[in-house]
Amino acid sequence: MSSEPISLDTALASFTERWSPRIVTAVNDYDVRVAKVEGEHVWHAHDHTDEFFLVVDGELHIHLREPAGERTVVLPKGSVFTVPRGTEHKPYAPVPTALLLLEPTGTLTVGDRHDAVPAHVDATTGHALNGLSVPGGTLDA
Template identity: 80%
Template sequence: MSNEPIALGAALASFDALWSPRIVTRVNDYDVRIAKVEGEHLWHAHDDTDEFFLVLEGELYISLRESAGERTVRLPRGSVFTVPRGTEHKPYAPTGAALLLFEPTGTPTVGDRHDEVPDHVDATTGHALGF
């Protein structure tokens, strides 16, 4: 990890892959990840951790399957949302978005329980930023 400031705009400009997060830095045992997204992810759940989303650019929707039924939250630019651990969810961005995520180091992008992983989703625990 760098001990120098990191400009998120430059970090986002350093890669094009969608649904393939890059690790910007670490805070204690958590990765701070950025990702470019467009289209749909997949239904999945993280059994042991919450998932934090901050929309840096664009707009993100997250469908949730909860005990009261299914609902969708809309996150415009600058919005934050935390998906509680164990909650099935599916992020999607019809017109694209850039995100910042906080997750425990080693957390897979497709969760612990998930649908079949489509080709456009990178099943990873995050990639090095590489710039």
């Protein structure tokens, strides 16, 4: 883990891939990840954890399948939203968008249950961010 401040702008500028989060730091047993997104993700659910989203730039829509039916929440820049564990959801970004995510270390981006994963979505537990240290060593993308 870095003992120096980490600029989110610098972290986001260090990679170009969409739907492929980078681990910026860790808090207890949680990864703090940043991601660039655009277009659709995949319907998925995390059975054992909530998923926290903060829109750093752009706009994110999250389609939700809830007991009362389907709905979509719209998150403009600066908004936060938590998808409750077990809730099927499908993020969609109509414009290039930057996110900060908070999830338990080892959480797969496509959840425990998911539709077929399209080629533009990276099914990962998070990638290294060049030059930053996290638990277990230095990250190299």
